[in-house]
Amino acid sequence: MIARIAVLCLGALLVAACQRNDLADPPADLGDFALGLNIVVADHAQKVPISREASVEEWEAVMKKAIDDRFGRYEGTKLYNLGISVDGYALAPPGIPVVVAPKSVVAITANIWDDAAGRKLNETGEKMTVFESLTGGSIVGSGYTMSKDEQMEALAYNAAKRVEGWLLGHPEWFGLPPRPPEPRAARASDK
Template structure:
């Protein structure tokens, strides 16, 4: 029976590995009149969780700017919007004992958006977003064993900026689209929408 369990584990890992995919290869979701103006990322006050690989302020700023450009640079609307992101905290999983002590990587950012021409900030308060690396065959055992520091940072930045895009889609009126219908009374907010 041990070989049957081993086969089940291998199949499970293969299924999980197929779950992660890069949506940047697809056309962007409609976002009204949006075009990327300024792409501002600051990490001067970033906090590192004690059990973490090291990453410099400059590295975080560069990887986040690239993630913003990769996602939002695809939009070709007639109006410029400036995105500002503060990298607040992170943990990049170091190598550990698989499954038992395999910490997960995490990133916390705060995002803001401005109408460039009107010089107007569109959100009242910064949107804080916390993301983990996506679940895949290699992250089940902890990315400290399967990914280097740069790969972890890229995966976290990708996930964080995707969440920024989702936040924008929840506020279509910012980008010249009709407002979304409010959810029916008594409907719970989506997980992570806080």
């Protein structure tokens, strides 16, 4: 039994060592994108009952910082405004390590506006559910290994990265040519 726990802990440490923060890398190509307004609201966020408590102000501050950190790196020639709504969250409380290791999650809705044109680029808000990254701490349970603030920062980082991925999927919004369609996988009927 002790050997199994030791192997799990070693594996957790290796996974944690593989995690990296990509904000020091050059940003992906978003054409003429430059961050204009960074609007975050959390006044209607629903907390999952088992979650640690977090205030509206805490969610708005941590998410706004994550958006600034990720999108403030872009130096395009045109301003785009981002609006993020924090819709719900669960911040993992301490559980029984390995057996019951609750995961932290945040649900958001993202919108983007062309500042100069004064129009929204996406028809409906882009809903995203973002989980904590797999780390050594999340295997044991981030409620044991991370403070509430650390959990929120990790979720906000992941949420901002997901928003970036969503924007990268719409290059036409930023003066770039549309991405070519993905080649479809060969099906048995095509052979």
